[in-house]
Amino acid sequence: MxxxxxxxxxxxxxxxxxxxxxxxxxxxxxxxxxxxxxxxxxxxxxxxxxxxxxxxxxxxxxxxxxxxxxxxxxxxxRTLFLRVRESCQSALYIAEQLEQHPQVIEVLYPGLKSFAGHDVAKKQMKSGFGGMLSIRLAGGEKAAIAVAAKTQLWCRATSLGGVESLIEHRASIEGPDTPVPLDLLRLSVGIENADDLLTDLKQAIDSAHV
Incomplete structure (x- = not known):
C-alpha cells in the first residue's frame, strides 16, 4: 500500500x-x-x-x-488553477534570482536544474513546480532569523498554500531535535507581485548581512 x-x-x-x-x-x-x-x-x-x-x-x-x-x-x-499558476511562476522566478545572490548559499526548489530531484520533478510535475522553496543563508542561523524578521511583504508565519506569501525559520518551529539546517528559511509564495516579493527578500537579506 x-x-x-x-x-x-x-x-x-x-x-x-x-x-x-x-x-x-x-x-x-x-x-x-x-x-x-x-x-x-x-x-x-x-x-x-x-x-x-x-x-x-x-x-x-x-x-x-x-x-x-x-x-x-x-x-x-474555484480559483485553484489561477492561484497555483501564479505561485508556480513567481516561485520559479524568485528561486532563479536568489541563486545569484552572494549571501544565498543554496536555493532548494524542484524547478531549478541545480536541485537534486529536478529530473524526477520534470517527469512527475506538469505545468509548474509548486509555490514552495527554501533558501540557505551564508550568515547561518542568526542571519536566517534576522531575514525572517526584516521582511515587510512576506508574513512571518507557519503555513503554506494561501494567497499571502509566508516565510519561516523552520528549525525554530521544530525545536532542538530538528533535522532542518539552522541557516534555512522556508518560503510559501503567494499571489503578490513577484518583483515586489523578490525586492522585499533582497532588502531583508542585505540588511541581515550588514
Missing part, C-alpha cells in the same frame, strides 16, 4: 494515482482552500477495495464530515 502526501504539488501539478500511488492525501487547509481559513483534509484512492471501505467506515462512524468548511473549500477551489 503506497500512500502519498501531495498537498504541495496539488492535483494540478502531480497526479500520484496515475504514477502508482494507492492513496493520495491533501491538506485541504492549504492550496485547495487557498485562503487560510479552513481546516480540512482529503483522501483519494485508486481502487475501491476492502482497505478503502474500512477507511470510509471509520470516517462515517467518527462523524468526520465537514460543515461550513465545505462551502469555503468550494469557494477556494
Amino acid at each position: 503506497l500512500a502519498v502526501d501531495s498537498t504541495v504539488a496539488t492535483p494540478l501539478l502531480t497526479k500520484p494515482l496515475n504514477l502508482g500511488a494507492d492513496i493520495v492525501m491533501h491538506s485541504a487547509t492549504k492550496y485547495l482552500n487557498g485562503h487560510s481559513d479552513v481546516i480540512s483534509g482529503v483522501l483519494a484512492a485508486r481502487e475501491d477495495n476492502a482497505f478503502w471501505q474500512r477507511l470510509v467506515a471509520v470516517r462515517a462512524q467518527s462523524g468526520a464530515v465537514p460543515g461550513q468548511d465545505a462551502a469555503q473549500l468550494l469557494r477556494g477551489m
Whole structure:
C-alpha cells in the first residue's frame, strides 16, 4: 500500500494515482482552500477495495464530515488553477534570482536544474513546480532569523498554500531535535507581485548581512 502526501504539488501539478500511488492525501487547509481559513483534509484512492471501505467506515462512524468548511473549500477551489499558476511562476522566478545572490548559499526548489530531484520533478510535475522553496543563508542561523524578521511583504508565519506569501525559520518551529539546517528559511509564495516579493527578500537579506 503506497500512500502519498501531495498537498504541495496539488492535483494540478502531480497526479500520484496515475504514477502508482494507492492513496493520495491533501491538506485541504492549504492550496485547495487557498485562503487560510479552513481546516480540512482529503483522501483519494485508486481502487475501491476492502482497505478503502474500512477507511470510509471509520470516517462515517467518527462523524468526520465537514460543515461550513465545505462551502469555503468550494469557494477556494474555484480559483485553484489561477492561484497555483501564479505561485508556480513567481516561485520559479524568485528561486532563479536568489541563486545569484552572494549571501544565498543554496536555493532548494524542484524547478531549478541545480536541485537534486529536478529530473524526477520534470517527469512527475506538469505545468509548474509548486509555490514552495527554501533558501540557505551564508550568515547561518542568526542571519536566517534576522531575514525572517526584516521582511515587510512576506508574513512571518507557519503555513503554506494561501494567497499571502509566508516565510519561516523552520528549525525554530521544530525545536532542538530538528533535522532542518539552522541557516534555512522556508518560503510559501503567494499571489503578490513577484518583483515586489523578490525586492522585499533582497532588502531583508542585505540588511541581515550588514
